Amino acid sequence: MKFGHFEQHGKTFYGIVEGDQVVELDGSIFDSYKTTSKKHALSALKTLLPCRPANFYCAGINYVAHIEWGNKRKGTNTKPPAKADIGYRSPSALCATGETILIPADSPGPVQYEGELVAVVGKKAKNLTEANALSCILGYTLGNDVSDRGWQASDRTLWRAKNCDNWKPMGPFIATGLDPLALTVKVNLDGKEVSSYTTDKMIFSAQHYIAKITQYTTLWPGDVLWLGVDNATIPDLQDGMVCEVIQDDIGVLRNPVARAKA
Amino acid sequence: MKFGHFEQHGKTFYGIVEGDQVVELDGSIFDSYKTTSKKHALSALKTLLPCRPANFYCAGINYVAHIEWGNKRKGTNTKPPAKADIGYRSPSALCATGETILIPADSPGPVQYEGELVAVVGKKAKNLTEANALSCILGYTLGNDVSDRGWQASDRTLWRAKNCDNWKPMGPFIATGLDPLALTVKVNLDGKEVSSYTTDKMIFSAQHYIAKITQYTTLWPGDVLWLGVDNATIPDLQDGMVCEVIQDDIGVLRNPVARAKA
Structure with missing residues (x-):
């Protein structure tokens, strides 16, 4: 459904x-x-927007090939995380399919995008185990995690690097009955596929994240958990492009890109 | 009012x-x-809880004496932040006055508390200046920013170090007509004053934070901005204590502390 x-x-x-x-x-x-x-x-x-979460959880780094690509690109040596420490994004950054990803005039860039699988919580949950973790999940949608890598390097927090208005497109729909570890997520730019990956390569599964989170905090209906991206997503976003995140059961999350005039 | x-x-x-x-x-x-x-x-x-924010902003470090105390205690050399980079907390951690701050059984500690002034957004706002920043603020309440310093050091993010259930008491009321830079905030433990500071010593003013935030993201009614703490807050929280954050116009935010049994 x-x-x-x-x-x-x-x-x-x-x-x-x-x-x-x-x-x-x-x-x-x-x-x-x-x-x-x-x-x-x-x-x-x-x-x-399919839901308006009270709490916006985000795995961030959760696939090895994406880490390796980032290391090659930036000359860094980031290791895969040793523990499933969840991060946060701000609900203020969410927008629906069709809405414009607006790049502020002073964005230093590069502005990148990550097509992610998103678990949507349907039931209040605390102290779940990996075995029953998915019992709180209503279904799955897609997210596009837009980042300014310049601000990510220069700022003490990820606020404007990750949370500018409309930098977290989410949708279009919430599909039920899916196995979160058996899906293919594709990313298109201007109608051309730039990345495709399978969710079985997650470092920490959705189940593992949910069990860890609910050991300390309650999950609430409408909360969302973004599960990370694999592979490279190039080229960088530019004014006038159209970005799509696609999973066949969920649909197409399509957002045009515009750069604000200075 | x-x-x-x-x-x-x-x-x-x-x-x-x-x-x-x-x-x-x-x-x-x-x-x-x-x-x-x-x-x-x-x-x-x-x-x-006086409001249920969609977006929970938190200045974190915003007073010099508190940074100096932290450096002395931990042997660190943290500098005052050069820019007003806002952070986030998770609304899942909020609770009202009277509710219990529950320390998980496996918390390594020390568990500390910070009595903060909180600005409550009343109107949707974007692109404010410092001069008109406070036009979007409905009033002010109090927050108690509870942290586990062990998890803060060991984890990649602040999730359980800052956002366990009930680790962000907020309230009791929202007072209007206050000057956010001319208030005295007191913290009591078991009825005895352990800290008192004046908000004129903020490194970045509420106005400055609001102007910076709204340059990139929209503020929404009910959003909250926690403005940091000054001075030391000792001793650490233990099972059975009662913690109070007090500002005369706003009232008393009082929360008992309990440690979960293993």
């Missing part, structure tokens, strides 16, 4: 996506809902 | 605190509200 969050004529609602049709739901997919008899053409609706 | 968020008989509402009385409001202090004719004894109400 594939859930989405939609707007039409100023009204917002959750829906189930069936091909090019959307069945309107009454209620919230994070609480309770009923299926209605209303059907819409997907193309007639505005696709919103 | 002093706003609070309250619960009584399962109903939640915002109110204006007048001495030991609360005037019930109809609506949200972050949107629109009307004063009602209902008055409650403050003691008859449960005081809730």
Whole structure:
């Protein structure tokens, strides 16, 4: 099943996506809902951010080939993390599919992008084990983790390097029933594939992260966990490009790129 | 004026605190509200978290005497930050006054606490200047930034060092009309004052942080900005202690401490 969050004529609602049709739901997919008899053409609706997380967790580094690429590119010697220490991003940076990734005029760059699998929490959870970790997950969506590598090097924190407005596109839909370790994620730039990787190569699995997180903090419905990226994603983002993150069951997260005028 | 968020008989509402009385409001202090004719004894109400932020900003290091104390204690040589690079905490860690700061059984410690002034955003804001920065602020509350210094040293991120459940008490109320650079914040442990500092010694002012943040990201109603702590806060937190953060206009943020059994 594939859930989405939609707007039409100023009204917002959750829906189930069936091909090019959307069945309107009454209620919230994070609480309770009923299926209605209303059907819409997907193309007639505005696709919103699928959820608005209270807590935005991000694995950051979670694939070996991506670390090796970064080391080669920057002449660094970053090792794979020894423990699943989760990081954070700011929900202020989220935007939906179709919205523009706006690069501030003073961004030193390079501005890079990482197509990630995102686990969406559906149930309040604490003290889960790896064996039952996925019991709290409603489904999976896609995220595009945009970063300015210049600011990442110059600033004490990752605030503007990772969290400028619209630097965290997420969506388009939340697909249920997937195995988070058996998916292929592709990244396109201007319609051409620039990267493809399989999620079985995660250093720490979604299950492992969820078990570790819930040892200390409660997960809440609508929280999201971004699970990292593998491989290189080149070339860097430039004004006018269109970036896509694709997983066949979830859909296409497509966002144009624009650079603000100085 | 002093706003609070309250619960009584399962109903939640915002109110204006007048001495030991609360005037019930109809609506949200972050949107629109009307004063009602209902008055409650403050003691008859449960005081809730004053707001549930979408984005939880935290200055971290923002006072020189606190940096010097940390350096002396740890034998480090941390310099005052050169730029106002904002950090983040996770809203999952927030709790209201009266709730228990629970130390996990495996916390290596020491567990420390920092009584901070917190600016609460009332209006959506982007591209503010220092001169008009405070126009987006509804008022000020207090925060207690609890940290495990062992995990802070051992982990790649601050996740469990700073964001365990209930490690970010915030409240009790939101006071309006204050000058954020002219306040005295006190910290008590078991009823005895252990620290007192004045907010005029901030390295970067609230205004400066807000101007920098809104250059890159939008501030939203209910977002919070924790502004750091000055001086030493000793001794470390132990099971059974009661920690208070106090500012006369805002009130007393009081939280007991308990250590989980292994």
